[in-house]
Amino acid sequence: MMSDIRFKDFEDVLAAAGSHADAAEAHGSLCGALCSTAPYRMQDWVNEILPDDTVLSEESAAVLERVFTATASSFGEQGMEFEPLLPDDEQPLNGRTNALALWCTGFLYGLGTGRIADLQGLSGDVGEIVRDFSEISRATGDEAVEDDSNEQAYAELVEFIRVAAQVVFEELLPMRDQAYPPASGQRLH
Secondary structure (H helix, E strand, O other), rough: OHOOHHHHHHHHHHHHHOOOOHHHHHHHHHHHHHHHHHOOOOOHHHHHHOOOOOOOOOOHHHHHHHHHHHHHHHHOOOOOOOOOOOOOOOOOOHHHHHHHHHHHHHHHHHHHHOOOOHHOOOOOOHHHHHHHHHHHOOOOOOOOOOOOOHHHHHHHHHHHHHHHHHHHHHHHHHHHHHOOOOOOOOOOO
16 A cells, blocks of 8 residues: 555655655656556666666665555556655645655656657547646745645645546556557457
8 A cells, every 4th residue: 555655765765776766756757657558567667766786775675666566556446546655744835845746747757658659649638637747747835835725735736646647547558458468369357
């Protein structure tokens, strides 16, 4: 479950490994790639976010594996279990807003690494979500204003991202299946 993973632990592992990406961006890229690429393996993701020849401790590797496995599993759940991995609500709103923007940037990057040649050319729900994520990726937090209305707006954006990512995953299922059709002679049950 995503709720069992602490953003700070993931962030610490990436920082110690010299990651190319912020933790929110790294999780967003994983989510986008899972939506557009099949099969997408943990090593594919690690190659994207960590420098070449990075040696991880067993504990660090376990954190990355938990993030990967929980994320991939949550997309496959029927109960809309997916959650973006973002800083805890106790963190300043400014930082959480910036992390949300980076998550969307990462998602768009991950989506673009798959079989989609032109993200801006997508139509329907997926195209609208891509355009919305592109707008959200430009969001910045205002350090001077941290009131209840901004907290509410942030919570609504997080919920939108959560549902929208799940929609993209489901809408792109035919594309992922087409990329890797079942071997001939096998029957689906």
